[in-house]
Each structure stands twice: as C-alpha cells, then as structure tokens.
Amino acid sequence: MTVTPLATVHRLLAGPDPRLGPEPLRSHLTRLGARPRGTAGTPPPFVGELERSGLRGRGGAAFPTARKWSAVASRSRGHAVVVANGSEGEPASWKDRTLMALRPHLVIDGLLLAAETVGAAEAVIYLPRAFDAAHASLSRSIDERREQGERLGTRLRIAAGPHRYVAGEESAVVAHLNGGEAKPTVTPPRPFERGVMGRPTLVQNVETLAHTALIARLGSGWFRSAGTAGAPGTALCSIGGAVAAPGLVEIALGTTVAELVAMAGGGTAPPEAVLIGGYGGRWLPAATALPAALGVDVPLGPGIVVVLSAEDCGLAETVEVLAFLARESARQCGPCLHGLDALHSTLAAVVVGTARPADLDRLARWCGQIAGRGACHHPDGAVMLLRTALETFAASARVHLRRGPCRGCRRPRLLPTPIMDTRWR
Amino acid sequence: MSYRLRVNPILCTGYRMCAELLPERIDLDDWGFPMVDARPIGRDLLAHARRAVAACPRGAIELVPDGDGR
Numbered sequence: 001m002t003v004t005p006l007a008t009v010h011r012l013l014a015g016p017d018p019r020l021g022p023e024p025l026r027s028h029l030t031r032l033g034a035r036p037r038g039t040a041g042t043p044p045p046f047v048g049e050l051e052r053s054g055l056r057g058r059g060g061a062a063f064p065t066a067r068k069w070s071a072v073a074s075r076s077r078g079h080a081v082v083v084a085n086g087s088e089g090e091p092a093s094w095k096d097r098t099l100m101a102l103r104p105h106l107v108i109d110g111l112l113l114a115a116e117t118v119g120a121a122e123a124v125i126y127l128p129r130a131f132d133a134a135h136a137s138l139s140r141s142i143d144e145r146r147e148q149g150e151r152l153g154t155r156l157r158i159a160a161g162p163h164r165y166v167a168g169e170e171s172a173v174v175a176h177l178n179g180g181e182a183k184p185t186v187t188p189p190r191p192f193e194r195g196v197m198g199r200p201t202l203v204q205n206v207e208t209l210a211h212t213a214l215i216a217r218l219g220s221g222w223f224r225s226a227g228t229a230g231a232p233g234t235a236l237c238s239i240g241g242a243v244a245a246p247g248l249v250e251i252a253l254g255t256t257v258a259e260l261v262a263m264a265g266g267g268t269a270p271p272e273a274v275l276i277g278g279y280g281g282r283w284l285p286a287a288t289a290l291p292a293a294l295g296v297d298v299p300l301g302p303g304i305v306v307v308l309s310a311e312d313c314g315l316a317e318t319v320e321v322l323a324f325l326a327r328e329s330a331r332q333c334g335p336c337l338h339g340l341d342a343l344h345s346t347l348a349a350v351v352v353g354t355a356r357p358a359d360l361d362r363l364a365r366w367c368g369q370i371a372g373r374g375a376c377h378h379p380d381g382a383v384m385l386l387r388t389a390l391e392t393f394a395a396s397a398r399v400h401l402r403r404g405p406c407r408g409c410r411r412p413r414l415l416p417t418p419i420m421d422t423r424w425r
Numbered sequence: 426m427s428y429r430l431r432v433n434p435i436l437c438t439g440y441r442m443c444a445e446l447l448p449e450r451i452d453l454d455d456w457g458f459p460m461v462d463a464r465p466i467g468r469d470l471l472a473h474a475r476r477a478v479a480a481c482p483r484g485a486i487e488l489v490p491d492g493d494g495r
Contacts, residue, residue: 185435333434333437334438334439334456334457336434339456342455366455373432375433
C-alpha cells in the first residue's frame with residue numbers, strides 16, 4: 001500500500017491564519033494582485049478560459065460554470081442580474097459561511113467578475129440572516145473597496161433571507177429577491193431565462209465564484225494542476241461524524257474518502273458507513289466509501305462527508321434526517337408534502353420494531369413514486385438518502401424489524417437536524 | 426406534431442380528474458396525485474388528453490409540444 005501525502009491543497013483557504021478572521025483588502029491584494037476585470041462580449045472572452053478550466057457548480061447536477069455564464073451573457077443585453085448564493089441550508093456543511101467570513105474578497109472578486117462578464121446591471125450577495133459573521137465580513141469588505149475608491153462597475157448589494165433547507169435552491173433565491181417567499185418555483189422558466197425582476201439571472205454558489213476569481217488571475221492550466229483530468233481543481237469539504245478533527249478541508253478532487261478522513265485526524269472508531277454529498281446524498285458502506293475518489297467515483301455535491309462508526313445506527317440517523325427533510329419541505333407539491341412524512345414515519349416504525357416486513361416494500365414503492373415529481377429536487381434527495389440507507393443498512397433493517405431499537409439507536413445522533421427559520425421571507 | 430403532458434406539481438392538489446379521463450397515461454400515487462407517463466401523446470389519445478387537461482379545476486396539467494422544456 002502506498003502512503004499518500006496528506007497535505008490539503010490551499011487555494012481558497014490560502015493566506016492568513018483563519019483565527020485572524022476576515023482577510024483585509026490590503027492583504028488580499030498583496031497576496032493575489034489586483035482584481036481581474038471581466039469584459040462582456042459574444043461570447044465574453046473569459047468564458048473560454050472558464051470552459052478550459054473545467055470548473056463545475058456544487059449543486060447536484062455539477063453544471064459546467066462556463067455554460068451557465070454563457071446562457072446568461074447571451075440573453076443579458078446589459079440587464080442581467082448576478083447572485084452570489086451563500087444560502088448553505090445543509091446542516092452538516094460550513095464551507096460557504098466560512099468562506100464568506102474568512103475570504104470575503106475572493107467571493108466579491110468572483111461576483112464582480114461574473115457581473116462584468118455576463119454584462120449584468122446588478123450584483124447581489126444572498127445569504128441567510130443567521131450568518132452574522134459572514135454578513136459582517138462581506139459588508140465591511142464592500143466598504144473597504146469603496147473607501148479605497150475602487151470602481152465597482154456594477155450595483156452591488158447584500159440581501160439576507162431565511163435560513164431554510166430549500167431556500168438556497170436557485171428558483172427560491174430568485175423568488176425571495178423578487179419580494180416573495182424563498183420557496184422553489186416551477187421551471188421553466190429557469191432563472192437564466194427569467195429571474196430577478198424578470199431579467200436573465202445567474203445564481204452561482206459563493207465557492208464557485210471564489211474559484212473563478214483565482215482562475216481569472218492564474219489561468220485554467222493552473223486550476224487543472226490540482227485534481228484529475230475529468231474532475232479538475234479543488235473543493236471545500238465539511239467533514240464530520242466519527243473523526244478526530246471535524247471541520248473544513250480543501251481537497252483536490254479525486255482525493256479518496258480515506259485520505260480525507262486522515263486529514264481530519266483519522267477515525268475515532270472503526271467506520272461502518274459514510275454519508276457523502278449531504279442530506280440529499282448517498283450512504284455507502286465503509287468498504288466501498290473509503291477507497292472512493294471524491295468527485296470521480298462518487299459525486300461530492302456540496303462537499304459534505306460524515307463518517308458513521310460501527311457503534312452508531314445509520315437507520316436511526318436516517319430517520320432523524322428524513323424528519324428534518326419533511327419539516328423543511330416547502331409543502332407545495334403533493335408527492336413531497338405527503339411522501340416525505342410517509343417515508344419518515346414508516347422508517348421510524350421499522351427502527352422501533354413496530355413495522356412489518358411488507359413496510360420495507362412500501363418504502364421501496366414510495367421511493368419510486370416520489371422521485372422526480374416535485375417542482376425542485378428536494379424529494380429526490382430524500383429518496384436518494386433513504387434508498388442508499390436501505391441498501392447500506394439492509395441487514396440492520398431486518399434486525400430492527402424483529403427486535404426494535406439497537407444499542408446505536410440509544411447513542412446521541414451524529415447528524416445535526418436543527419430547527420431552522422420558521423418563516424419563509 | 427406530438428405532445429406531452431406536463432403537471433405543475435405546485436398547482437396540483439389531487440382532484441384526480443385527469444387520471445379518471447386518461448387512465449391510459451395517468452396513474453395515481455398512494456396519496457392521489459397524478460403520475461404521468463412520459464411518452465408522447467399520439468393522435469389516438471389526443472382528444473382524451475385534451476379533455477383531461479380541460480377538466481382540471483386547478484389548471485395544473487397541460488399539453489406541451491414534444492421537445493419543449495423538460
């Protein structure tokens with residue numbers, strides 16, 4: 001077995017010690033040089049470089065960033081809106097709030113670059129009201145730029161919304177910025193066709209924007225020097241669960257789960273399974289997960305990896321997450337409104353031993369009925385989580401059916417399932 | 426010209442009229458919400474499909490030209 005060096009790749013997180021808080025503008029400029037300006041065009045010059053970089057978004061679809069920018073640029077006519085999305089509704093993720101709090105100028109650079117490249121009239125940073133540190137850091141950083149006399153070129157503002165699981169879905173972001181509730185809407189039209197104030201709108205995750213600020217300075221070749229040919233660059237990962245040092249790590253794509261666990265100080269107990277990609281992601285048995293290359297063998301999604309030890313109960317964890325996802329449904333679409341409650345209560349019955357074996361078949365049937373039938377992908381995520389839980393913990397499910405709660409059920413839960421904002425505005 | 430059925434899941438509240446009028450292509454899930462067959466609607470079913478669309482009290486189901494949108 002070869003020993004792989006465990007150094008994380010510092011790109012977005014390079015620079016001053018995180019304990020020093022937000023990086024000031026002066027330090028940012030000394031370290032990285034002046035902000036690269038974007039130029040509109042058909043196609044805009046920077047879009048080619050972005051395409052060569054292979055940068056993709058951090059949503060479930062891992063959409064190529066260059067394609068997204070092109071779609072808005074070609075419709076903009078100087079009217080588009082660009083939104084830096086810092087919603088981060090995943091309870092086991094910290095990457096976006098941490099990036100906004102520590103490296104605000106990278107996010108702002110990327111946002112202004114995107115606005116100039118697509119020919120936007122307005123740029124907005126959208127984040128939950130609850131993110132005090134990120135909000136303070138970003139608004140201080142915008143002031144710093146104005147004090148330095150920087151010509152921003154685009155109207156720039158911060159908009160705060162509710163902290164809810166689906167409020168960061170791009171149509172929900174647009175709905176909120178249009179004065180409505182931060183709930184997903186039916187698509188089409190997609191935001192790039194008709195978004196904020198009816199204008200073509202680019203909604204881009206804050207981490208993705210920060211990557212573009214570095215690609216514009218250092219080039220696509222530099223970006224590709226980390227990661228693999230098919231999955232280039234780096235990604236921020238939130239690693240938690242049964243590891244010695246849970247936290248935020250920047251990895252080259254293609255890093256294995258085992259390497260990531262080692263970067264987080266190693267496991268605290270023998271691992272049983274790993275949840276990859278957040279609450280709409282996948283449970284994998286440890287033997288499959290540990291050698292898997294992130295972003296290559298398994299989708300990384302929003303960069304969440306949680307290790308479950310053999311002492312914990314993956315089904316009990318999944319019950320609580322399904323309860324969370326049902327609670328966080330916008331309750332707009334029948335299959336999500338009724339389906340997620342049914343998935344939760346039936347799996348709960350399995351875990352406490354009051355279900356019958358036929359209930360496992362009902363869960364499988366409901367998974368088939370629910371997937372793909374919401375306005376957004378929220379129900380699809382819940383189905384993915386449950387399906388992979390039933391595969392990964394199949395033997396455990398049969399034991400629970402006969403005997404009820406296991407020892408792991410009585411341990412505290414690893415996965416956070418907080419009560420989020422109750423309002424939608 | 427062929428068509429597809431598209432449900433607006435936010436408007437739909439489960440009146441079930443569509444499944445009643447076009448059982449060839451619309452099933453109900455365990456909560457009474459329509460699950461629409463993705464295949465295009467041919468000439469043979471077009472009149473029935475139009476009736477199913479017109480019957481929805483919520484205007485939650487429509488016929489769209491094949492290849493439009495998702």
